[in-house]
Amino acid sequence: MTADRRTVLRTAARLAALTAAGGLLTACGSGSPRRADPGTLAVHPGTVDPQHTTDPAWNGGEGPASAEPTAPAEPQPTAAAAAATQPTAPPTPPVLPPLAAGTPVEVVNGPRTGKNVALTFHGAGDPKLATALLEAAEQRGAKVTVMVVGSWLDQQPQMARRILDGGHELGNHTQNHLNISAMNPDQARAEIAQCADRLQRLTGSIGRWFRPSAAQYATQMVRDQARAVGYEHVLSFDVDPRDYNDPTAAELQRRVLASVRGGSVVALHMGHQCTVDALPGILDGLAKAGLKPVTASQLCA
Structure with missing residues (x-):
């Protein structure tokens, strides 16, 4: 018997036992009992769903893995914006020859x-x-x-x-x-x-x-x-x-x-x-x- 089939059989057995005990299920993280919706297949937190095994956000059915909060990244100025904030050098004045002595007004x-x-x-x-x-x-x-x-x-x-x-x-x-x-x-x-x-x-x-x-x-x-x-x-x-x-x-x-x-x-x-x-x-x-x-x-x- 394959591992996948054994997993499905164990899941079905647990469901049958719970149903016999009054049909109570526990919502993940709630701690309070609720009745299973008819026709709903609930996966126990400890059961690995094969379709999520390659998903890095999957955490055994408990939701996304927690991470330390990080500060938002400082926006980096674009090259054009950086250039616009730089002081502009004054233009270089043209070089003119001196006028001859006696040039009239x-x-x-x-x-x-x-x-x-x-x-x-x-x-x-x-x-x-x-x-x-x-x-x-x-x-x-x-x-x-x-x-x-x-x-x-x-x-x-x-x-x-x-x-x-x-x-x-x-x-x-x-x-x-x-x-x-x-x-x-x-x-x-x-x-x-x-x-x-x-x-x-x-x-x-x-x-x-x-x-x-x-x-x-x-x-x-x-x-x-x-x-x-x-x-x-x-x-x-x-x-x-x-x-x-x-x-x-x-x-x-x-x-x-x-x-x-x-x-x-x-x-x-x-x-x-x-x-x-x-x-x-x-x-x-x-x-x-x-x-x-x-x-x-x-x-x-």
Whole structure:
């Protein structure tokens, strides 16, 4: 006779004896008698049910094996969360060449005896156009200066590093590009300071140059407010090809190349397709004329 059959027979014998004694069974752990439900097969705690012999939670019919209570595990921070809690190092400010002695407070052009010119861009508009323009300049080894609008940096903060990482220069063109000449001193200073704050936070520097918005030249009041914020120099321009009117690329090239000469500061705009399309031809024309596009600081160094 097999062990399983002997176990079943012993179980049946115990059941018969208990039934004869009044049908009383003891619930596991209760200590109080109860009557067996008809048709229910109760397994005594000491009897091993073969189907549980491989179950590590089975404890001879007495329920799961007891274990010492353990404290819940400390949640481990993810790598991203850990990185977010680490202090962020301030950005490294760009290194600028010292300006030549006698550089005026308001620069309209650089030395006329040299072959350098500065292509400057109003920094705003579609970032895809801005990136395409920077790439066109970099493909020909040209460096440009972007006079950035602070509200644009609020929308496109990544463009600040993109400009500097390409070897270009950043300057301040006010926070909202309003008519700064019509403001009172406090309003003008706030427009300059807000853009300076964005530049400082994103690049580690407010930049060297300030350019007034909606004006070619700065009034004395605007110059004073720019100096109060930290700008010793205002950057104007002597060549304005009016690309903001969206001429054809050929017309824009003609306007620039007909007016530019050594020392010129050219005012152009990001965010205009005509400027992106015209830039390669402008750079080729400057090269034929022996002129080299450099940053505003390099022009005045």
